[in-house]
């Protein structure tokens with residue numbers, strides 16, 4: 001798999017995204033393997049993994065909620081939405097619900113700025129969200 005991207009510019013991020021897509025998350029045991037294959041230091045690989053919010057080292061929760069906190073959504077109530085949803089789910093940003101079934105994440109623009117506050121539940125983008133709607137979408141998406 002690394003060979004497919006070995007000579008591409010910015011190949012480290014491409015390799016990490018590809019691995020995550022295939023494996024679900026980036027197990028820390030992969031860091032020395034990727035570093036060796038791309039002739040990089042472990043610190044370089046670890047640095048990229050911890051810098052990019054879309055890369056994760058633990059398996060994702062079955063239901064993933066991502067709420068936009070960028071400017072257009074912030075101007076129409078995104079911060080209150082994040083706070084309300086977090087409180088009602090019992091999850092902090094970057095964390096999961098107590099049962100580990102729902103993760104709550106921030107994102108900075110989903111390309112749905114005109115319909116903010118926007119968010120994504122299980123990969124689908126939704127606009128004009130309020131906490132009731134987010135919780136309804138979560139309830140439908142729960143396994």
Ligand code: FES
Pocket residue numbers: 068069070071072073074108109110111112113114116118
């Ligand atoms: S600013 Fe929220 S979708 Fe663009």
